[in-house]
Amino acid sequence: MTDMNQIVGSHDIVMITLDTLRYDVAKLEEENCPNLCGSGPWEKRHTPGSFTYAAHHAFFGGFLPTPANPDKASHIRLFHTKDTGLRTHPYTWLFDAPDIVSGLENEGYRTICIGGVIFFTKKNKLAKVLPGYFQESYWRMTFGVTNPRSTEHQVNHALKLLEKADPAQRLFLFLNVSAIHGPNHYFVEGSVKDSVESQRAALRYVDGQLGRLFDALRKRGKTFCMAFSDHGTAYGEDGYEGHRLAHEVVWNVPYREFVL
Numbered sequence: 277m278t279d280m281n282q283i284v285g286s287h288d289i290v291m292i293t294l295d296t297l298r299y300d301v302a303k304l305e306e307e308n309c310p311n312l313c314g315s316g317p318w319e320k321r322h323t324p325g326s327f328t329y330a331a332h333h334a335f336f337g338g339f340l341p342t343p344a345n346p347d348k349a350s351h352i353r354l355f356h357t358k359d360t361g362l363r364t365h366p367y368t369w370l371f372d373a374p375d376i377v378s379g380l381e382n383e384g385y386r387t388i389c390i391g392g393v394i395f396f397t398k399k400n401k402l403a404k405v406l407p408g409y410f411q412e413s414y415w416r417m418t419f420g421v422t423n424p425r426s427t428e429h430q431v432n433h434a435l436k437l438l439e440k441a442d443p444a445q446r447l448f449l450f451l452n453v454s455a456i457h458g459p460n461h462y463f464v465e466g467s468v469k470d471s472v473e474s475q476r477a478a479l480r481y482v483d484g485q486l487g488r489l490f491d492a493l494r495k496r497g498k499t500f501c502m503a504f505s506d507h508g509t510a511y512g513e514d515g516y517e518g519h520r521l522a523h524e525v526v527w528n529v530p531y532r533e534f535v536l
């Protein structure tokens with residue numbers, strides 16, 4: 277069990293949202309994801325939101341995906357806002373701010389967002405809201421869902437920032453990975469439609485790229501990493517397509533936390 281009060285202040289903190297990754301897909305690829313699953317398996321959780329915008333507001337508010345079991349007592353939150361009057365676990369880090377990003381900023385963290393899907397593009401006012409939580413935010417066309425090498429470009433950008441970063445200042449790095457979101461059919465040669473198969477291939481691609489990021493973070497010191505999906509997506513189950521709807525393929529998400 278992670279004691280966040282031992283993490284905050286001493287570790288870099290990385291949050292990676294594997295946008296749209298289904299829980300069943302993540303489980304099927306566990307053995308092929310040495311970077312994400314090298315230290316353990318995915319945990320099944322329920323997301324607080326059925327699409328990117330809703331889910332990320334909850335995450336930044338300290339509400340990460342909830343363990344998918346009915347035993348509430350086992351749900352120990354990493355983050356919780358201060359002064360709610362509710363009893364919290366001693367391992368939970370209490371932030372005195374509207375959200376964890378500015379809460380970490382108050383603790384001296386440099387907060388960085390590397391965007392991926394449409395809600396991080398900063399191209400219109402709505403798409404500036406989520407990046408606006410951070411001191412610095414970056415988005416390029418090459419980070420987006422239409423680029424088959426998006427994760428490579430996102431990681432390259434992160435590496436450039438890490439290279440120049442002050443080794444004495446702790447970082448909160450948020451990365452929204454766009455590659456697993458649709459369209460992902462191009463990860464399977466000859467495929468014209470997104471499917472469980474193409475999402476599996478996209479996840480293998482993403483894991484392969486994350487190794488360079490993890491190596492660079494290890495060089496800086498200790499990093500606490502949270503990797504999870506913001507929601508799944510339907511590929512025709514019960515007639516449903518996509519997300520922003522209530523179906524177990526959307527609500528169930530994979531979750532992992534580990535120290536690099």
Ligand SMILES: [Zn+2]
Binds near residue numbers: 328
């Ligand atoms: Zn999303």
